[in-house]
Amino acid sequence: MATLDLDVPAHEHAARMRAGDYTARALAEATLARIRAQEPALHAYVTITEELARAQADAADARLRAGDAAPLVGIPVGVKDLLCTRGVRTTASSRMLERFVPFYDCTVVERLQAAGAVIVGKTNLDEFAMGSSTEHSAFGPTRNPWDLERVPGGSSGGSAATVAARGVPISLGTDTGGSIRQPAALCGILGLKPTYGRVSRYGVVAFASSLDQVGPFGRDAEDVANLLGAIAGHDERDSTTVPVPVPDYTAGFARGLAGLRVGVPEQFLERGLGPGVREAIEEAIAVFEHAGAIIDRSVALPTAGAALAVYYIIAPSEASANLARYDGVKYGFAVTDGASVEAEMSETRGRGFGSEVKRRIMLGTYALSAGYYDAYYLKAQKVRTVITREFESAFAEHDVILTPTSPTTAFRLGEKLEDPYAMYLNDLFTIPVNISGDPAISIPCGFADGLPVGLQLIGRHFDEATLLAAANAYGEATDAGKASPAALP
Amino acid sequence: MALTADEVRYIARLARVALTGDEVERMREQLSNILDHFQALNDVPTDDVPPTAQSLDLANVDRPDQTHPPADREQVLANAPRRENGFLRVRAVLEA
Numbered sequence: 001m002a003t004l005d006l007d008v009p010a011h012e013h014a015a016r017m018r019a020g021d022y023t024a025r026a027l028a029e030a031t032l033a034r035i036r037a038q039e040p041a042l043h044a045y046v047t048i049t050e051e052l053a054r055a056q057a058d059a060a061d062a063r064l065r066a067g068d069a070a071p072l073v074g075i076p077v078g079v080k081d082l083l084c085t086r087g088v089r090t091t092a093s094s095r096m097l098e099r100f101v102p103f104y105d106c107t108v109v110e111r112l113q114a115a116g117a118v119i120v121g122k123t124n125l126d127e128f129a130m131g132s133s134t135e136h137s138a139f140g141p142t143r144n145p146w147d148l149e150r151v152p153g154g155s156s157g158g159s160a161a162t163v164a165a166r167g168v169p170i171s172l173g174t175d176t177g178g179s180i181r182q183p184a185a186l187c188g189i190l191g192l193k194p195t196y197g198r199v200s201r202y203g204v205v206a207f208a209s210s211l212d213q214v215g216p217f218g219r220d221a222e223d224v225a226n227l228l229g230a231i232a233g234h235d236e237r238d239s240t241t242v243p244v245p246v247p248d249y250t251a252g253f254a255r256g257l258a259g260l261r262v263g264v265p266e267q268f269l270e271r272g273l274g275p276g277v278r279e280a281i282e283e284a285i286a287v288f289e290h291a292g293a294i295i296d297r298s299v300a301l302p303t304a305g306a307a308l309a310v311y312y313i314i315a316p317s318e319a320s321a322n323l324a325r326y327d328g329v330k331y332g333f334a335v336t337d338g339a340s341v342e343a344e345m346s347e348t349r350g351r352g353f354g355s356e357v358k359r360r361i362m363l364g365t366y367a368l369s370a371g372y373y374d375a376y377y378l379k380a381q382k383v384r385t386v387i388t389r390e391f392e393s394a395f396a397e398h399d400v401i402l403t404p405t406s407p408t409t410a411f412r413l414g415e416k417l418e419d420p421y422a423m424y425l426n427d428l429f430t431i432p433v434n435i436s437g438d439p440a441i442s443i444p445c446g447f448a449d450g451l452p453v454g455l456q457l458i459g460r461h462f463d464e465a466t467l468l469a470a471a472n473a474y475g476e477a478t479d480a481g482k483a484s485p486a487a488l489p
Numbered sequence: 490m491a492l493t494a495d496e497v498r499y500i501a502r503l504a505r506v507a508l509t510g511d512e513v514e515r516m517r518e519q520l521s522n523i524l525d526h527f528q529a530l531n532d533v534p535t536d537d538v539p540p541t542a543q544s545l546d547l548a549n550v551d552r553p554d555q556t557h558p559p560a561d562r563e564q565v566l567a568n569a570p571r572r573e574n575g576f577l578r579v580r581a582v583l584e585a
Contacts, residue, residue, distance in 0.1 A: 006570075014560070028553050053510070076510060099568075100568055101567065101568060103560065103565070104560075107520045195542070195543045196545060197544075197545045209543075210542060210543040210544070225577070236552055239547075239550040240543070240545060240547065240550075240554075242545060242547060258503070278545035303533055305529070306529050306530055306532070306533050307529050308526070308529075309526060309527045309529045310530070312523065312526075312527070313527060313530075320504060324505075327505070328570055329569075329570070329571075329577060329579055330568070330569060330577060331569060331570070332567035332570070333570075334570035334571070336571060338568060340580075340584075341580045341582055342505065342578075343507075344580060346501075346502075346505045346506060346507040349504075349505055349507065349508030349509045350506050350508060350509075351507070353506070355512075358506055358508070358516075359516065359520070361504050361506060362497070362501065362504060362506065362520060363520060363523065364499050365504040366500050366520070366524075366571060367502050371499065376527065379530050379531075379535065380530065380541055381540030381541055381542060382533075382535035382538045382540050382541075383530055383533045383535060383538075384534055384537070384540070384541040385535075385540055385541040386535065386537060387542060388541060388544065401525050420519050420522075420523065421522055421523055421526060424523075431519070434546075436544060437543075437544025437545065461544075464507045467512060
């Protein structure tokens with residue numbers, strides 16, 4: 001009989017609970033105890049949902065006793081505090097929504113519950129998912145479990161940090177410009193941004209609607225595959241979800257890396273990489289090659305470098321419209337003693353939003369304002385077409401494209417806080433994929449100076465299965481991603 | 490592309506975001522710097538390129554028009570900053 005060990009992946013918990021080694025309730029209690037012990041140092045959560053977790057764990061135990069074979073029954077999961085949860089406050093890590101309690105669940109949380117998962121808490125993020133370090137949370141930053149003086153990445157930093165710290169085996173984040181993949185890389189775990197249209201955004205606090213996707217974090221490919229399988233698929237309440245059948249994402253795991261056509265665009269390895277990043281990526285490429293993958297370094301994505309500018313026009317423009325709803329009338333923070341309607345609204349937004357959110361609303365408002373629309377927004381949308389076409393032609397001859405996930409490893413708290421553009425450069429390699437809508441996964445591929453490095457695999461639209469099969473084969477071929485951070489209880 | 494403080498205040502007015510004097514100056518510097526980086530787009534020729542609004546082929550998605558019970562009024566109003574007699578309360582828009 002195996003003892004209760006929180007360091008094992010979710011699929012191992014599932015097997016042990018079915019063998020009768022321990023109950024979902026016992027796993028939930030041990031998980032809550034570890035999270036409580038880690039929180040003072042890590043601050044990965046905005047809200048810990050103990051009562052909800054206990055009720056869901058007891059329900060999961062009933063399902064386990066009845067022989068339910070679904071992979072997530074009884075598995076503890078953290079969900080980004082951008083996802084609406086019925087009766088549990090959903091803050092987006094903003095003062096604006098500090099006391100907002102939704103009366104409905106978002107679709108992905110509904111699906112998690114139908115799958116039998118146990119929600120242990122709402123994880124910290126950069127306010128409204130705007131940021132790359134989780135320092136823009138109104139409730140204080142999350143720390144990186146590998147070095148508590150460093151950031152976990154962002155915006156889904158809480159979801160990544162708690163999985164890396166062995167608090168929960170799996171979690172959900174959202175990715176608009178890299179907000180799943182970059183923190184996965186900086187925390188040494190896996191994180192997948194699904195194809196735009198693969199996962200419902202109904203009930204997810206909106207940031208940039210042509211880019212946002214919900215996706216899974218985990219410590220191995222099988223867990224990520226099972227979590228994606230549970231949340232993916234068409235949803236009548238989100239008209240951007242596509243009625244493409246959801247496959248069994250673990251079904252292709254046997255095929256390995258032999259014959260996989262991997263494009264490696266040299267331009268992503270040439271400039272601005274932190275020390276040790278290129279070496280870790282090259283070692284990973286050698287593993288792929290040794291396992292039979294066909295590496296092609298001649299693939300070019302000449303316009304990908306312009307994706308950062310495209311993103312920082314399109315995303316703030318969409319955000320400026322989406323965040324217009326926070327006006328102090330229907331819900332959220334409100335200033336009610338202003339001199340006029342307009343003064344109250346402006347004060348509500350001026351005091352309720354943090355600095356990065358205000359910066360992006362301003363940028364988007366400017367880009368959409370009379371006289372600038374053609375020069376900024378329309379131009380960005382045209383360059384978006386050029387970038388998308390380059391990916392399409394690259395995928396005519398390659399199954400996946402391999403790049404570093406982030407130019408650097410985890411940086412120190414405060415290091416980039418005063419220079420917004422330096423912060424934006426974190427997303428240089430992840431943003432092109434949001435622009436094109438393609439799926440991409442970040443996989444841990446070793447360390448540079450003791451800090452995790454992530455590699456990114458980009459795939460064709462709706463071909464998450466190939467990314468997960470490659471991630472699984474790479475994970476089995478190396479020790480990368482298996483080490484645990486030492487510093488936490 | 491250097492913005493002036495007046496331009497920053499104008500954008501803030503459009504966005505209905507009250508900024509302090511310090512915020513106006515910081516925003517002026519930071520936004521000007523970010524706008525400079527946008528010049529990179531001018532290097533990409535796009536004369537005959539159509540714009541992309543989103544990456545899917547979907548268009549005009551519809552569904553059967555079915556009735557559903559509406560959300561419960563009390564639940565909807567539970568988060569309202571100001572309410573009165575089952576309604577959201579707002580300030581008078583037109584001053585007397």
